[in-house]
Every structure is written in C-alpha cells, then in structure tokens.
Amino acid sequence: xxxxxxxxxxxxxxxxxxxxxxxxxxxxxxxxxxxxxxxxxxxxxxxxxxxxxxxxxxxxxxxxxxxxxxxxxxxxxxxxxxxxxxxxxxxxxxxxxxxxxxxxxxxxxxxxxxxxxxxxxxxxxxxxxxxxxxxxxxxxxxxxxxxxxxxxx
Numbered sequence: 315x316x317x318x319x320x321x322x323x324x325x326x327x328x329x330x331x332x333x334x335x336x337x338x339x340x341x342x343x344x345x346x347x348x349x350x351x352x353x354x355x356x357x358x359x360x361x362x363x364x365x366x367x368x369x370x371x372x373x374x375x376x377x378x379x380x381x382x383x384x385x386x387x388x389x390x391x392x393x394x395x396x397x398x399x400x401x402x403x404x405x406x407x408x409x410x411x412x413x414x415x416x417x418x419x420x421x422x423x424x425x426x427x428x429x430x431x432x433x434x435x436x437x438x439x440x441x442x443x444x445x446x447x448x449x450x451x452x453x454x455x456x457x458x459x460x461x462x463x464x465x466x467x
Contacts, residue, residue, distance in 0.1 A: 364408065370421035371448050372397055372405035379453035383446030390442035391429035397449060398422030406456075 374382070374397060382393030401407060401419045409418050425445065432438030 366409065366413075367421055367425050368448070369409040370401075370407055370418045370425070371445065371452060372401045372407045372418070372422070373452045373456045374400050374405050374449060376450070376453040376457060379446075379449040382449050383443075386429070386442040386446035390433035390439045391426040393449070394422060394429055394442065394445050395426035398426060 378400065382397050384393070385396065386393035397405075398419050401410070401415055401422060407418050409421070413421075429438040429442040429445065433442065
C-alpha cells in the first residue's frame with residue numbers, strides 16, 4: 315500500500331550546523347539528537363521563527379482559506395481582514411496562548427490595513443498574496459495533522 319506524506323518539506327536534514335534569516339536549527343528528537351548519519355552529519359530539524367504578525371495568522375478550514383487567498387489576490391487585505399474575524403469565531407493561531415484572542419484579532423486587522431495602505435506601491439499586494447498562501451498552507455497542515463501523518467491510499 316502506498317503511503318501519503320502530508321508535509322514533504324518537514325524532512326530531517328543532515329549536516330546543517332548554522333542557521334540564518336530567522337531559521338532555528340534544533341535536534342529532531344531526544345533520541346535522534348547527536349545521532350550520526352551515514353554521511354557523518356548530525357540529524358537536525360529546521361523550524362522557521364515567525365514574528366508576531368506571521369504567528370497571528372489563523373488556522374482556518376481549507377475552503378475558507380482558499381476564499382481568503384482569492385480575495386487577497388484581487389483585493390489586497392480583504393481576505394486578511396475577513397480572517398481576523400475567524401479568530402473571534404474560534405480559529406486557532408500560534409499566538410493566542412501568549413497574547414489572547416483580542417490581541418491576535420487586532421494584529422490581523424493591522425496586517426490587513428498594512429496590506430491595503432501599501433498596495434498602491436505593490437508591496438501590500440505582494441504581501442497580501444503571500445499572506446493568503448500562508449493561510450492555505452496552515453489549513454493544509456492542520457488537515458494533515460487531524461488525519462495523521464501517513465495514510466493508506
């Protein structure tokens with residue numbers, strides 16, 4: 315039976331010793347930390363360090379994430395503004411446990427306003443599209459987490 319992998323980008327890397335650009339390199343697991351591979355490297359896991367605005371992006375159902383991406387593509391900031399209200403309706407975010415629902419809501423509204431105001435110089439439009447893609451990626455990774463990592467096809 316074939317195995318389906320939900321997150322192909324989350325594979326372990328060998329031989330990575332330094333990190334730059336907001337990327338944190340950590341041992342993959344306690345049992346794997348310091349274990350050597352065939353090439354002589356150490357098995358590590360790369361995890362992106364997110365700022366407060368990026369960490370405030372809510373995890374929504376996949377169809378809603380697609381709608382927000384579509385809206386962000388054609389009307390910069392609108393999808394992000396709508397996603398702010400999903401936080402009030404119970405959508406999860408990495409930042410809710412640290413800052414609370416109200417703060418995460420206002421961070422998303424601030425991100426939407428930044429996208430709208432800077433869309434004139436194309437920065438906001440590009441940021442808006444990337445924001446929408448992040449929403450879809452979060453929705454897909456949440457769906458994979460709910461279903462389990464490996465599945466029989």
